[in-house]
Amino acid sequence: MKRQFTDEDIIRFIYEEMKPKESDAFLTALCSDESLWERYEHLQTINEDVQKAVLEPSVESCERVMAYVRETAPTQKQPTTEAKSSIRTFLAGKIPVAISLNAVVVVAFITFISVAILGFTYELTRGAIVKPGGPLVQQTDVEENPRFEWDDSEIDEKLRFIREGVETIEKEDPIL
Amino acid sequence: MEKALIKKTQDKDLIKGFIAGNDHYFDVLIQRYKAKVFTTIYLIVKDRCIAEDLFQDVMIKVVRMIRAGKYNEEGKFLPWVVRIARNLAIDHFRKVQRNPIQRENEDYDIFNTVQQAEGSSEEKIIREENARYIRGLIQKLPDKQREVLIMRSYADLSFKEIAAITDVSINTALGRMRYALLNLKKLAQEQEIPTGYEETVHR
Structure with missing residues (x-):
């Protein structure tokens, strides 16, 4: 059965809103149906006139818009406001934590190094450490320093003296 | 050569270039659509002077929205601009609280002589x-x-x-x-x- 195309169909064809299959059927009908052709030509002519009726804005209007574009152009390619905001939020939360962690690590490292250096120096001065490649620390070094002299017999003698003293006191005064 | 290439460039690429900082790309968009946008505004407000003002307002709003990342590149640029134009025209009517000025002819308008045409x-x-x-x-x-x-x-x-x-x-x-x-x-x-x-x- 031959399809009857309405004016609305013609308008859809003119504005290319028909599906390809429907459009093919319309073109076929257009070739054989004189009445359809006349209606199509009539609407198409008016449509073409409408398309010609465009009006342009003044040059000044366009220039003003472009002046605004240039005046408000970002100086560099910058992140959008949202991106800036999110970066700020991110940094605001992370920077103090990062700084604190770094500070703790640095302080601990410096303390460790300082203690190690001091200890090493102390031990070196004390003579407990053998210098790499150097001679063994002589026992005489220790003997030269009276602080490091240690005589067990002398202590034993002193302890004995104290014990005797205590025993003497206990004999003389049993209450104590 | 470069101008010819830009003329063939798709809207979405021009907008990307504009966002990246090339202002000239927006000028290309204006030249491409100014007649259709302006005619739309003019036929709504029916006044050349108001249409000129609204055209500038529309384009400035378009610039702001693109820069704010509010343009969806999947959409068509011209219909999007025309929707903005239509809304601004309606706002204009609300503001002035009166009917648009009816002009029987456009003889008063000096801009009508500034039409690009061949021949x-x-x-x-x-x-x-x-x-x-x-x-x-x-x-x-x-x-x-x-x-x-x-x-x-x-x-x-x-x-x-x-x-x-x-x-x-x-x-x-x-x-x-x-x-x-x-x-x-x-x-x-x-x-x-x-x-x-x-x-x-x-x-």
Whole structure:
């Protein structure tokens, strides 16, 4: 059965809103149906006139818009406001934590190094450490320093003296 | 060579370039669509001076929205701009609280001489006379018919999109378009046809 195309169909064809299959059927009908052709030509002519009726804005209007574009152009390619905001939020939360962690690590490292250096120096001065490649620390070094002299017999003698003293006191005064 | 390439560049690529900092790309977009956007605004507000102001407002709003990342590149640029134009025109009417100024002719307008056209000066004058005459006829259409005609012919909106915007069925939008075209012809026949228009109407 031959399809009857309405004016609305013609308008859809003119504005290319028909599906390809429907459009093919319309073109076929257009070739054989004189009445359809006349209606199509009539609407198409008016449509073409409408398309010609465009009006342009003044040059000044366009220039003003472009002046605004240039005046408000970002100086560099910058992140959008949202991106800036999110970066700020991110940094605001992370920077103090990062700084604190770094500070703790640095302080601990410096303390460790300082203690190690001091200890090493102390031990070196004390003579407990053998210098790499150097001679063994002589026992005489220790003997030269009276602080490091240690005589067990002398202590034993002193302890004995104290014990005797205590025993003497206990004999003389049993209450104590 | 470069200009020719830019002219062929798609809207979405021009917008990307503009966002990246190339202002010239926006100029290309303006040159590409200024006539359709301006005609749409003009046929809504029916006043050249107001249309000039609104055109600038629309384009500045478009710039701001693109820079703010509010343009969805999947959408069509021109229909998007025209929607903004339509909304600003409606806002304008709300602000002034009065009907748009009706101008029977555009003779007062010095800008009408600034039309880009090819051919001899006589041909240009005839073409502009025809265009002016047709715009006059479009302005005499009933509002709903005029609205559909503008949105389809100048804003490149599909009948489906027009139906959604105007809150009617597609068949109603198509019917209004049909009446708009037929009424244009009727109005042209009722009036005295100016020189030149006769050639285009009665071919």
